[in-house]
Amino acid sequence: xxxxxxxxxxxxxxxxxxxxxxxxxxxxxxxxxxxxISQSIAGKILHVRVRRPGTRRPIGKxxxxxxxxxxxGPVPNVFDCVIELANEDVLEDPNLLNIEPxxxxxxxxxxxxxxxxxxxxxVTGDAAFEMYKARCLRDDIHCERGMR
Amino acid sequence: MAEREAGxxxxxxxxAVIDTGLRDAxxxxxxxxxxxxxxxxxxxxxxxxxxxFRDCALLGHHQSPRxxxxxxxxxxxxxxxxxxxxxxxxxxxxxxxxxxxxVCRREALxxxxxxxxxxxxxxxxxxxxxxxxxxxxxxxxxxxxxxxxKISGTGGIIDGQVVLFQGTVLIDLDIPRMLRILRVPxxxxxxxxxxxxxxxxxxxxxxxxxxxxxxxxxxxxxxxxRAHFAWDMCETPVPEVLTTxxxxxxxxVRDPEWLQLQDRPRSEQALLQAVHRGSGGTLRSxxxxxxxxxxxxQIAFSGDFFVQPRRxxxxxxxxxxxxxxxxxxxxxxxxxxxxxxxxxxxQPSDFVQVVREALPCA
Numbered sequence: 229x230x231x232x233x234x235x236x237x238x239x240x241x242x243x244x245x246x247x248x249x250x251x252x253x254x255x256x257x258x259x260x261x262x263x264x265i266s267q268s269i270a271g272k273i274l275h276v277r278v279r280r281p282g283t284r285r286p287i288g289k290x291x292x293x294x295x296x297x298x299x300x301g302p303v304p305n306v307f308d309c310v311i312e313l314a315n316e317d318v319l320e321d322p323n324l325l326n327i328e329p330x331x332x333x334x335x336x337x338x339x340x341x342x343x344x345x346x347x348x349x350x351v352t353g354d355a356a357f358e359m360y361k362a363r364c365l366r367d368d369i370h371c372e373r374g375m376r
Numbered sequence: 377m378a379e380r381e382a383g384x385x386x387x388x389x390x391x392a393v394i395d396t397g398l399r400d401a402x403x404x405x406x407x408x409x410x411x412x413x414x415x416x417x418x419x420x421x422x423x424x425x426x427x428x429f430r431d432c433a434l435l436g437h438h439q440s441p442r443x444x445x446x447x448x449x450x451x452x453x454x455x456x457x458x459x460x461x462x463x464x465x466x467x468x469x470x471x472x473x474x475x476x477x478x479v480c481r482r483e484a485l486x487x488x489x490x491x492x493x494x495x496x497x498x499x500x501x502x503x504x505x506x507x508x509x510x511x512x513x514x515x516x517x518x519x520x521x522x523x524x525x526k527i528s529g530t531g532g533i534i535d536g537q538v539v540l541f542q543g544t545v546l547i548d549l550d551i552p553r554m555l556r557i558l559r560v561p562x563x564x565x566x567x568x569x570x571x572x573x574x575x576x577x578x579x580x581x582x583x584x585x586x587x588x589x590x591x592x593x594x595x596x597x598x599x600x601x602r603a604h605f606a607w608d609m610c611e612t613p614v615p616e617v618l619t620t621x622x623x624x625x626x627x628x629v630r631d632p633e634w635l636q637l638q639d640r641p642r643s644e645q646a647l648l649q650a651v652h653r654g655s656g657g658t659l660r661s662x663x664x665x666x667x668x669x670x671x672x673x674q675i676a677f678s679g680d681f682f683v684q685p686r687r688x689x690x691x692x693x694x695x696x697x698x699x700x701x702x703x704x705x706x707x708x709x710x711x712x713x714x715x716x717x718x719x720x721x722x723q724p725s726d727f728v729q730v731v732r733e734a735l736p737c738a
Contacts, residue, residue, distance in 0.1 A: 269489060269490060270490070271489075271490060271491060274438075274669070274671070274698055275437075275438035275463065276717075277438055277637065280688075290598040293437065293438070293439060295436075295461075296464035296490075297490070297491060297494070297698075298464070298490070298491070298530060298531050299463065299490050299494065299530055299531070299532050299533065299534060300436075300437045300438070300461065300463035300531070300533045301533050301534045301535055302535055304536065319690070320669070321667060321669060322669070326490050330518065336648060337630075370671055374733070
């Protein structure tokens with residue numbers, strides 16, 4: 229599924245601005261990453277830094293920061309969590325976030341409360357796609373993957 | 377073009393211009409945190425700040441102190457080391473330079489993508505510098521330059537809906553000192569190294585033949601932003617609200633962990649060089665190589681060759697900054713075909729070759 233060339237995956241959970249995605253894992257953790265919209269807005273990503281495993285990150289305190297061209301910025305965090313793991317492949321080659329935003333996850337985190345509480349402000353499925361499309365159209369975002 | 381004009385006009389018209397005076401690096405960096413927090417909380421409106429620093433080195437947000445700086449030299453000489461919120465490379469700052477920045481909500485700035493926004497802000501700053509009588513221009517991807525030589529570096533951060541974009545103005549510059557701080561060893565600090573930087577960086581003193589006052593430069597910059605964006609910019613005292621945010625912000629930047637956010641060995645970022653002899657002359661490359669990301673962080677070409685205009689080579693260096701090694705041939709080809717280069721026998725492949733020969737296991 230896509231809008232303006234921006235890929236969308238219905239099985240994932242998204243924040244209200246469609247900036248980040250989260251995937252439920254069997255062990256009770258969440259895998260988080262940037263959406264196609266976010267990587268396109270950011271442009272060629274040169275640096276990624278993920279907070280140390282074991283670090284607690286409350287809502288609003290970023291799990292990771294990225295840098296692309298002239299801009300740096302935190303990857304938004306919408307649930308209270310503890311970082312368990314950073315994706316070493318992405319740390320090694322941050323450009324993967326541009327090439328395959330839904331495969332190149334950034335971190336695996338464990339919500340401090342239950343998964344349900346963590347995901348209560350995120351949207352999935354058709355509702356998420358409507359939100360995602362609305363963002364693409366509102367801000368006239370066109371996606372391009374694979375930029376180096 | 378009409379879209380561009382419309383974008384500019386969408387910006388917020390009211391800006392407070394503040395000058396936080398001469399400060400240590402940690403206070404200035406803490407003020408960046410404080411300004412962003414105050415804007416995020418809706419307790420501060422769009423602000424344009426001038427910054428003055430005591431002797432210091434500022435790392436880009438994702439840089440490692442060990443990789444970028446001669447930390448022993450900094451400690452010996454009392455050069456403070458701090459980390460910026462914004463990205464980009466390490467810079468030195470002292471009382472002969474002026475910092476400027478804007479902090480606001482996203483909607484206070486023209487609509488458009490992030491590269492458009494950076495370009496718009498840089499063009500406003502360049503317009504300001506032109507009021508001083510120098511031909512300052514925005515150079516795509518990087519900074520503000522005068523005839524190919526950098527006079528202002530810039531960078532930004534966007535956190536949710538809050539934007540901070542900042543830049544420097546080199547009013548004067550002590551190149552040997554800059555090189556020492558940015559870890560060029562004493563034995564390599566020769567006339568060639570100094571000349572090489574002097575060909576790529578300039579200062580208002582250098583260009584004007586006099587040292588303009590900071591008041592003059594400040595006025596010119598404000599005029600540039602006012603004219604470019606049609607903003608109403610009004611000088612105001614430093615907002616009282618910042619004092620409520622400052623203690624927490626100072627605690628963040630004074631925590632040793634802040635400086636060690638990124639700590640990588642020097643070996644992952646080597647200074648490499650090679651010499652290539654082709655039919656067009658002898659070409660030398662010197663590059664800062666990011667082994668981990670397989671990227672050219674910085675590069676300088678020199679040697680015995682003829683290229684006109686001279687700034688064409690500086691433009692190629694700028695285009696190659698932070699590029700992935702796989703993109704090298706395309707970038708060089710694009711530069712060769714898009715720039716009116718007269719290179720007397722020197723081919724794009726010569727530039728590609730001299731970079732590749734410098735790399736480990738070339």
